[in-house]
Amino acid sequence: MWAALAGAFTNSVFGILRAYILIALWQARPGLAGYDLTDAVTYCFVTQALIAPMQLFGGGLGLPERIRSGDIALDLVRPAPLQLWTLAEDTGRAAYLFLVRGLPPMVVGAAVFGITLPAGAGQGAAFLAGLVLAVVVSFGWRYLVALSVCWLVDDRGVAVLSLVLSTFFSGLMLPLRIFPGALGDLAAALPWAAMVQVPTDLYLGAAPVLPSLAFQAFWAVVLLGLGALATRAIRHKVMIQGG
Template structure:
């Protein structure tokens, strides 16, 4: 546990040094959030209610999604694991006194915690300043959003960990990661709330792990969510972490079997 906490702190401290990148990220999130919000406002101008969503709900989800970009890393960055497999330095990772999956998880949660504290709050504030967002007065809704954001970070790590682990079998994880960066924003509700998709398509997308990254947290804040949403996130987080640990163990045996 001490090692886990130390690696977590290291990840948080590491990303806190990139202040210019953090500031530029907030600006970019605000700009793209405003563009996406104006597109959705035009859509809702023609049809005020779509499957229970109003224009304010959709715009709020846009900025929740922008606020969670850094937390979930839905657009990246990839874990360094893939690059370490390519250059062979992953062999030294096996010598650490902690399972590789826990090591990378602790480091990534440090990154996500920094993003949540320093990047998410200002991004949501920008959205509230520019648009009429649905921001509840009930602290329980905010608590549900916080829990959902933590679970979203775990799911985001689980997905990126699997992308990176593909390098053990493909020698290069960048192709898998590129596909993941395309699927993630579309399937998560970041580019377009899943509520706006046809019912049959939305039902399928809600079953996938990417919905846990944006759609579920947004619905927790909007009050459209149910405890089942948090359960969906928790199940996917546990499944992805377990699968990642299993594949990581097999990859380690594969690496040893190949001689280094």
């Protein structure tokens, strides 16, 4: 509980610092990317709130340790599929973290700068749907990263690569909409956009609802499918040593 509050505090401080950068940019370029100044500040605090539930800095899953220690063999013989089991755990964790680490930065943002709420119940519902799908996409990605330990032994390299991809190409550090030219088009099509940029746009009502949700669902299906293939692959790779 204290650890979660400490995290919420740090997320809030970084939210304030990032907000000033966006404010300076939007003062220089009012209406940039279709956001007004309040939208830009709101964007900043909603994305800060998504760090913990989406585990953008990596981790969250206990799988790499279990693979290294060999406990994964036990998980694979359980009468429940490994991927669904882990997804269920991760969704519960994300819901808890959104409440204790996500809401405080938004409250701080509202108190310091003033942020907008979703306009109407429809927009709120669209955000919630986008949030759930974003958690699934984020899980799908992190599950693949976690299983890579099976082949790589040392997972630090992949973890750092994942950190760069999911902080920069998700829209956490800056809205993907202001990325220049081809870089912007590429970033908007990649799965990381489905974790932060898309749910935040749904919150702001800045993107059409159904295509956004379809985009997230597409990446959720692709990543979960790859995850299922990887689970089958490790089933063949795991060798139980015993005595």
